[in-house]
Amino acid sequence: MTTTTATPAAPLAAPYPLAARLAAGFGLVWSLFGVFQFVVQTFNDEAGLVANGMTAAQAQLYAGLPVWMAVAFAAGTIGGTLGSTLLLVRRRASVPVLAVSLAAYVALWAGDAAYGVFALFGTPQVAVLSFVVAVAAGLLWLARRLAARGVLA
Template structure:
């Protein structure tokens, strides 16, 4: 006999907010990579920041895409009540860590050029960790299948 677990109301709230949050990140990375400088200028970036983006090594671009699109995939999988959401959020977190590493340690001027925005970096990291924790909690409770 298969036992079904009722979906808690907060799953829809968390998944919806995660979809909005990660949807913007995925949109931003897509527009940055496809529209380039005009999009980056429209987002208020300086010429030095745009030049910094142009110097990204290939692995950094991949990490950024994994971070943003992994989060979007995780949100969609959470909405679909799939346990793969945990893995997608995990991949997103690895992408976030890689971008933080490159900005603050791996590049000679990343933190300076990008303004050392540690507050936003902290928010992004915290949300990524919370989404992993939430997906793990929902998986253990049997809500995600």
């Protein structure tokens, strides 16, 4: 009779740098704020959007955007939330999840440019969404770097 013993999982070889943990934590908080923004913008009618600070013209534009833009917004925010959570718990799966989030945000940026959101909302909207894309790219870069260094399992 052969007996087998369970062995504990080998610890990860590389330590998890504090700066990386802080960046992943920032990514999680930032993405949760994005989820809140997604809910406000997606599940409100024009009157609700105006009540939340948009002008009537801005609300009308948002209400008329194609569904794919809402899907991209959802994929960006939910992907960022899940990817940052996976990054915090040191999972290699954060890499493809954060890649999807970044791709979704790039698509959203392109949609905002194509459908006149940037033109109507102005420079602040361009700056905010560009920052969102930069954060998503930074999180993906961090996840890839940590995976390559053996920090993620």
